[in-house]
Amino acid sequence: MSATSINFQQSFFEIFGLAQSFKLDTPALEQAYWSLQLDVHPDKSAHLPDAEQRLAMQQATFVNEAYQTLRSPLRRARYILKLNGVDTQEEANTAMPMDFLIAQMELREAVVEAVQVRDVDVLTELESGMQAETNELERQLAAKIDGDRNFAGAAELVRKLRFMEKLAEEIADAYDEIDN
Amino acid sequence: MALLQISEPGMSTAPHQHRLAVGIDLGTTNSLVATVRNGISTVLNDEQGRAMLPSVVRYLDAEELMVGEAAQRSQSEDPTNTISSVKRFMGRGLADIGDISRFPYRFIDDPNAKVGQVQLRTVAGAKSPVEVSAEILKVLRVRAEASLGGELVGAVITVPAYFDDAQRQATKDAARLAGLNVLRLLNEPTAAAIAYGLDNAAEGLYAVYDLGGGTFDISILRLSRGVFEVLATNGDSALGGDDFDHRIFCWLLEKNTLSALPPQDIRLLLTHARAAKEQLTEHDEARITAVLSTGALVDNVLNQATFYEISQNLVQRTLQPLRRALRDAALKIADINGVVMVGGATRMPQVQRAVGEFFGQTPLTNLDPDKVVALGAAIQANLLAGNRSGEDWLLLDVIPLSLGIETMGGLAEKLIPRNSTIPTARAQEFTTYKDGQTAMSIHVVQGERELISDCRSLAKFELRGIPAMVAGAARIRVTFQVDADGLLSVFAREMGSGVEATIEVKPSYGLSDAEITRMLQESGQHARQDMQARALREQQIEARQLIEAVQNAMVQDAELLSAEQCKQIDEQITLVQAALEQQDAMHLKRAIGALNEVTVSFAQARMDKSVSHALSGKNISDLEVK
Known part of the structure; x- marks a missing residue:
């Protein structure tokens, strides 16, 4: 079928021809993603025998998974740590700093309150605070991973970022709820 | 057809290498079929020149039925046997439909019916929405084959972007039942974006607002150098x-x-x-x-x-999905470069005004909202059939609703979040919780809500034959794969025992290949109808070719005909044209025979002329050598 064939043994960075780093050249990733999908997407083999269509689906699924993983800072960081033998223990390790946990609880309560009084402005404020903190965590992750290459030390930052992602989901749900 | 042989010397009548493929917009109110001809996407009209086929089927008795305008006209007269807006029932159970008193149909409340398979009682027996839709698709298939003069390689069928797995599966089953090879299920707003984007060389962020007869979709796409990337989609599959x-x-x-x-x-x-x-x-x-x-x-x-x-x-109900889609795409209203309006219902001034106010810009209404989906589907079908058409482009679409499984306490755990680019897959490992446990049950749901009871139940299946081990020792890896049609399949594999038995579990509401085959065989009536349709189609092709050949010949060799002969031939052509309108194979055949008869002497004269013409161009000596 296509000239390109995905090697499933390669890392997500390798299939896009990118160096393994937390800092990401987003336009380069997009370009590489599009040009791979132009070759392997099932639309290109819809007229071919079933076996080739199946292979195309597997390859395109793999390329999508790779792209989604690298595009998300949280998933990208988690993946780099995994490649370097560090388990982020997001389910098991609950030993987070107390001040961080308290701050998280307060933020969530504020979201619930904003929904109760249907205050979109408060929600927007909470959202930009969450965004600022997320950006800060990502900056620290870049320093730990790309600078210090301290993967074990980056694990706690990943766990914190996971909290922020949960918070972002709750804020999105809160917007929906106010909308209803 | 004596004339054809001389009027087109050296011309092959075999179709060229172009593979015949169509795009079908199977709408709630109207359905259309389109194809790419000479590089241009075109809607195919019926014999009366009508593009839109009303999506209405009337069952007359166990044997006969009518589809389209005739059925639509008899709606008030025979409401229980005349099914319209059947798309609303696709992949739906009785409970999903809500207030059934709004519909003039006799719904069948069968507790043994499969999930998502409501049925309607008609004079022709119980009919599922899949079967009713198949009748509409058959008419379009026959129309396309007559118009294109050959068998179709396949079809792209459009579905509302917000259709769930059951509704998509039902649509695909209907197409297979209509004898179509489904190249792809394509989301309606995406189809519209392809038609609009390729036509206008659009770049940037676009919102497609698609309000049809019974469904509403909003899709946000990024168009960039031949890549159509759906960023987010939302909607309401029961609003139109x-x-x-x-x-x-x-x-x-x-x-x-x-x-x-x-x-x-x-x-x-x-x-x-x-x-x-x-x-x-x-x-x-x-x-x-x-x-x-x-x-x-x-x-x-x-x-x-x-x-x-x-x-x-x-x-107002359409505006909430707009806000959600924008949030999912992480965009602000001001980021949107253009708003494309699709679907007949967007003609309503209050809809256009509300959408314009929401986006702060005038929506783009320069394309026919009824046809743009079919036109886009045809472009996609042309590509999928393997007809390379110049520039390469790529479509990246998403799954509209999250897929998850039931966990303890009746909660849904999301495995594949909404707006994931397809194809996509996710694997999850499960283990046994009792010693010697050899089976486990998995419940797959689709939707955004936390409680299982608020999501749509797609399938419950049991994994059996797990080797008996102590609790927690068995490792069962379950893979959820969503293909490019947005359809789910589930594979399970026991890994702990080292035996990698793979099973594939299809959601329970789809029809199996065997069921499709049985339904096709059982419907002898349909087979007969198909044969009649084929005979008619062949006669129609012959008639059109004959008329064209005769008319060409009359232009080329007018001097061979007397005024009286001319008049006679013209009269017969008019009769064939009239017969073409009537959709009656036998009648058409007789008319063709009559036209052939009156042109015999003309054909003879042309033959003589072409022979003498050939002779006069050559030296006598050349002829003698041969």
Whole structure:
């Protein structure tokens, strides 16, 4: 079928021809993603025998998974740590700093309150605070991973970022709820 | 066809290498078929020149049925056997449909029916929405094959972007039942974006607002150098133009203090309501006059202001999905470069105004909202059939609703989040919780809510044959794969024992290949209909070729014909053309025979002329050598 064939043994960075780093050249990733999908997407083999269509689906699924993983800072960081033998223990390790946990609880309560009084402005404020903190965590992750290459030390930052992602989901749900 | 042989010397009548593929917009109200011809996407009309086939099927008896305009006309007369807007029931169970008294049909409440398979009782027996839709698709397939003069390699069928797995599977089953090879299920707003984007060389962020007869979709796409990337989609698969009709219907009931109407009267008033809605697009008011079966007269004037008021919350209901889609795409309203309007219901001025106000820009209405989906589907079908057409482009679409499984306490755990680019897959490992446990059950759901009971149940399946081990020792890896049609399959593999037995579990509502085959075989009536349709199609092709050949010959060799002969031939051509309109194979065959007969002497004269022409161009000596 296509000239390109995905090697499933390669890392997500390798299939896009990118160096393994937390800092990401987003336009380069997009370009590489599009040009791979132009070759392997099932639309290109819809007229071919079933076996080739199946292979195309597997390859395109793999390329999508790779792209989604690298595009998300949280998933990208988690993946780099995994490649370097560090388990982020997001389910098991609950030993987070107390001040961080308290701050998280307060933020969530504020979201619930904003929904109760249907205050979109408060929600927007909470959202930009969450965004600022997320950006800060990502900056620290870049320093730990790309600078210090301290993967074990980056694990706690990943766990914190996971909290922020949960918070972002709750804020999105809160917007929906106010909308209803 | 003696004439053809001389009028087109050296021309091959075999079709060229182009593979025949079509795009089909299987709509709630109307359906269309389109194809790419000479690089241009074109909607294929029926013999009367009509592009739109009303999505209405009337069962006359166990043997016969009619589809389209004729069926639509008889709706009020025979409401229980005349099925319209069947798309609303695709992949739905009785409980999903809600208030069944709004429909003039006899729903079958079968507790043994498969998930998502409501049935309707008709004079031809119980019919599922899949079977009814297949009848519509068959008519379009026959139309396409007649028009293109050959068998189709396949078809792209469009579905609302917000259709869930059950609704998609039902659509695919209907197409297979209609004898179509489904190249792809394509989301309607995406199809529209392809048609619009390729036509206008659009780049940037676009919102496609698609309000059809019974479904609403909003999709946000990024168009960049031949890549169509859907960033987010949202919608309501039970909101459309029909609901606006229903608001007018309710207004009429209230105005005339009517209740518990018989099916004929429900259909009659709905038909009038729809006409009034359409009239209010151009006019300030619409008069509705109807005589009910009781002899009571309904005579009301509905003005625009009242119509806007009674339908206001329907328009508002479309705005919430817009906000959600923007949030999912992480975009602000100001980021959107253009808003493409699709679907007949977007003709309503109040809809255009609300969308314009929401986005702060005038929506793009320069394409036919009824045809753009079919045109886009045809472009996609052409590509999928393997007809390379110049520039390469790529479509990246998403799954509209999250897929998850039931966990302890009746909660849904999301495995594949909504707006994931397809194809996509996710694997999850499960283990046994009891010693010696050899089976486990997995419940797959689709939706955004936390509680299982608020999501749509797609399938419950049991994994059996797990080797007996102590609790927690077995490792069962379950893979959820969503293909490029947005359809789910589930594979399970036991890994702990080292035995990697793979099973594939299809969601329970789809039809198996065996069921499709059985349904095709059982419907001898359909087979006969298909044969008749094929005979008609062949006659139609022959008739058109003959007319063209005769007319060409008359232009080229007019001097060979007397005025009387000319008149005779012209008369016969007119008769063949009239027969073409009538859709009767036997009648058409006779007309073709008659035209052939009156052209025999003309053909003879042309033959003589071409021979002498050849002779005069050559030296006598050349002839002697041969």
